[in-house]
Amino acid sequence: MTEAGGSGDAREDLELIEAWRAGDERAASALVGRHAPAVARFVASCGERREVDELVQDTFVRAFGAIESFRADSSLRTWLFTIARRLMLDRRRAEMRRRDRVEVSEADAVTQFDALDAVVADETRRQLRRAVEDLSPKQREVFTLRVTEGLTYKEIADVVGTTEGAARVHYHNAVQAIKEFLDD
Amino acid sequence: MTECGNPEFRDALPDLLHGRLDDAARARAEAHVRDCGACRRELALLGSLRAAMPQPAVNVAAIAAALPAPRRRSAWTSHLWQMAAAVVFLVVGGSGVVTYLRRTPRIDSTAMATVAATTRVAAGHESAAASTSGQPADVELAVGYGYTDLTEAQLESLLKDVQDIKAVPMAEPDQSTPDVTIGNGGV
Numbered sequence: 001m002t003e004a005g006g007s008g009d010a011r012e013d014l015e016l017i018e019a020w021r022a023g024d025e026r027a028a029s030a031l032v033g034r035h036a037p038a039v040a041r042f043v044a045s046c047g048e049r050r051e052v053d054e055l056v057q058d059t060f061v062r063a064f065g066a067i068e069s070f071r072a073d074s075s076l077r078t079w080l081f082t083i084a085r086r087l088m089l090d091r092r093r094a095e096m097r098r099r100d101r102v103e104v105s106e107a108d109a110v111t112q113f114d115a116l117d118a119v120v121a122d123e124t125r126r127q128l129r130r131a132v133e134d135l136s137p138k139q140r141e142v143f144t145l146r147v148t149e150g151l152t153y154k155e156i157a158d159v160v161g162t163t164e165g166a167a168r169v170h171y172h173n174a175v176q177a178i179k180e181f182l183d184d
Numbered sequence: 185m186t187e188c189g190n191p192e193f194r195d196a197l198p199d200l201l202h203g204r205l206d207d208a209a210r211a212r213a214e215a216h217v218r219d220c221g222a223c224r225r226e227l228a229l230l231g232s233l234r235a236a237m238p239q240p241a242v243n244v245a246a247i248a249a250a251l252p253a254p255r256r257r258s259a260w261t262s263h264l265w266q267m268a269a270a271v272v273f274l275v276v277g278g279s280g281v282v283t284y285l286r287r288t289p290r291i292d293s294t295a296m297a298t299v300a301a302t303t304r305v306a307a308g309h310e311s312a313a314a315s316t317s318g319q320p321a322d323v324e325l326a327v328g329y330g331y332t333d334l335t336e337a338q339l340e341s342l343l344k345d346v347q348d349i350k351a352v353p354m355a356e357p358d359q360s361t362p363d364v365t366i367g368n369g370g371v
Contacts, residue, residue, distance in 0.1 A: 021254045029248040036242040044238040052240045057247045064251045128236035147230050148237050150202030168195065175226070178233070 013076040017067060032060055035077050038149055039084050045144040047133065048088055055091070059084040074158050081145065081159045131181040135174050142167050143174035188222040197227050201234065 013034070019027035040056045048055055062083050063070070070079055132140060141160050145151045146167075151159070156167040188194050193216045199205050200213045217223045334342075 023254065025248070028251050029244060032242075032247045032251075033244045036244055036247055037239075040240040040242045041237060044240045053243060053246075056242055057250050060247050061250055061252065064254075068255075124232075125236040128233050129238070132233065132237070144237070146198045147201070148234050150198060150204055152199075152204075172194075175230075179229070182229075 010072065010075050014072060017070070017076070020064075021067070028064070031076070035080050036060065038077060039080050041148055042081055042144055043084055043088065045132065045148055046085075046088060046141055047137070048091075055084065055087055058087055062087070075155070077149075078151065078155045078158055081149075081151075085141065085159060127182065131178040134181050135177055139170050139174035139177065142170040143178075146171050186222050188220050188226070190216070190220075190223075193217075193220070193223055194226065197223060197230055201227065201230055 013031065016027040016031050016034075020031065036056055039059055040052055043055050043059075044052050059080055063080055070076065132143065135143060138160065142156055145156045145159060146153075153164040153167045153171070156162075156171075157164045160167070162170075193213060196205060196209065196213045197217075200210065200217070203210075205213060217227055
């Protein structure tokens, strides 16, 4: 089971979707194997620290539940990113409402990701991650989709709901901000 | 850090990183990166950032197991749709026929008489032809009303109409098989 390159092989994705709809469960596993790692990277890079697995799973459950609405004018991976992004936004809104009611405890602040960070000795890597984390949410989304996932500006615009031109500006601003962060 | 002044190549750096450029574009970008220190540094930075991003493990089997079952249309549902389509066809078709019949004007008695007279006149010609050839004439082909109430002028007009009808060429070619003669014999 291999991860699809770039935006994924669109034709193969469509064939797998048809096979799944015809009852082939292996086609579902193949689709998940092709795209789940990329969705997980995107989710983690956008700042989701906890329950990345759960969010990725929710993304696929939501996508396969509404596969009838998938239009082949965008790639399946772009569509999955769009769904994952909406789920992240929903979670953040829910979390903000919860924070309004309950003060965050110290234990909540210690996350799996932080624990992983502590194990990772590579200071350069941590610096690079921090540089990305320091970006605005929109810059981080655009930068991650462009550099980590290799999407075009058009695909990024579809995912984050903006224009190609705006996506390009966000990307270049992000690169500039990262350079400045690392130069300090 | 100085920036490259060529936005086209700066834009292409992530595509170069992901191998998404075609051969010609990749060759141009690589040639540019060789000569441009700023793009070379930026490409290296992008590669490092990509490698530094978290790579969370995913449980493919668990995700696949959690997926909903595909919504397949059952045979009964398909049959139901076919029956519904047939009912709609019958209702719409029936309504169309009823509407057509209601809008079609009824043939008045004069027109019917015209048809009857025309038929009788044609039959009369055939009868005359039959008597000269010694063959019995067919039964009268009267359809509808009689023509005893027609005036002489109307009868003459009818005869003229019949002649006009005969002058109209047939829309379809004659289906009769021509006689073919082969050699000395005939078929």
